[in-house]
């Protein structure tokens with residue numbers, strides 16, 4: 001019985017000892033919440049426009065957006081690096097995107113913007129911009 005009490009007491013002391021650090025335990029969820037809000041709030045005004053690069057494909061292959069939308073390409077591969085190359089626009093090309101890296105381009109004018117991957121020209125995609 002006394003052992004239990006000792007345990008209880010020491011547990012309680014440990015809890016007391018942690019009290020000053022309590023904000024740290026709150027910090028993680030708060031940070032997560034603010035990060036989520038930071039991601040979600042901008043998306044509420046404009047549709048999220050993301051092209052994922054995985055398994056040697058641009059997904060979605062055809063993305064329809066409204067003028068003024070910023071498209072983000074994100075490389076989700078484990079090893080391959082890719083680029084986003086607009087051949088019909090003076091070979092406008094992103095940097096090589098290594099796994100986890102992103103490229104962004106804002107499309108202000110309506111039109112059809114086909115692109116390929118520089119190192120893998122068989123990878124094709126299109127951004128269609130229309131009201």
Ligand SMILES: [Cu+2]
Pocket residue numbers: 081082083117118119120123
């Ligand atoms: Cu590629």
